[in-house]
Amino acid sequence: MRALTKEDQANISPSAALALLKNGNDRFVKNLQADRNLLEQVRDTSTGQYPYATILSCIDSRVSAELVFDQGVGDIFSVRVAGNIVNDDLLGSMEFACKLAGTKVILVLGHTSCGAVKGACDDARMGNLTGLLSKIKPAVQAVSKPEDPLERTSQNLSFVDQVAETNVRLTMDNIRKQSPVLRMMEEDGEIIISGAMYDIASGKVRFLDL
Secondary structure (H helix, E strand, C coil): CCCCCHHHHHCCCHHHHHHHHHHHHHHHHCCCCCCCCHHHHHHHCCCCCCCCEEEEECCCCCCCHHHHCCCCCCCEEEEECHHHCCCHHHHHHHHHHHHHCCCCEEEEEEECCCHHHHHHHCCCCCCCHHHHHHCCHHHHHHCCCCCCHHHCCCCCHHHHHHHHHHHHHHHHHHHHHHCHHHHHHHHCCCCEEEEEEECCCCCCEEECCC
């Protein structure tokens, strides 16, 4: 499998780009990765890159977007930060990826048992991490159940995963609110902004109903 060309990228619609990610995860879960020569793709992309997707995911070592979606060199932009939140720098990176480099989908990818989400649930405080976790706190507050404070901690994995999914949705909202460039591209049908949750136990990505 060769790397994507400019023509390949141009012919991929936003909905087709999302389907490519879904198909890639299906291959990953079934351990049927596509046959590709990565060094050949390195050579193919030495003079240019034409990725079709931008994936905003957590830094968690178990959630490498290239692996879980079975992608090769030059296929995706991988944007990673603890808790898959956004700030000005990350939004600028995604604006570059979509508006200038031509990707057709932004996927916000959360995951189960997220350490950053656990930290936000427990109100953890440490150096610069405190500010980062503050961006996840709205998701903690948005999950109303359970009401018992003793059940709203990192020890309750069901609660943690509810917060993680809510955080994905809020991050998508923040992309639209904080980036007029990306919002207009979505409104014009140039890109899709979508969300998903990765299960660290099964390797399966569940795409959210939006």
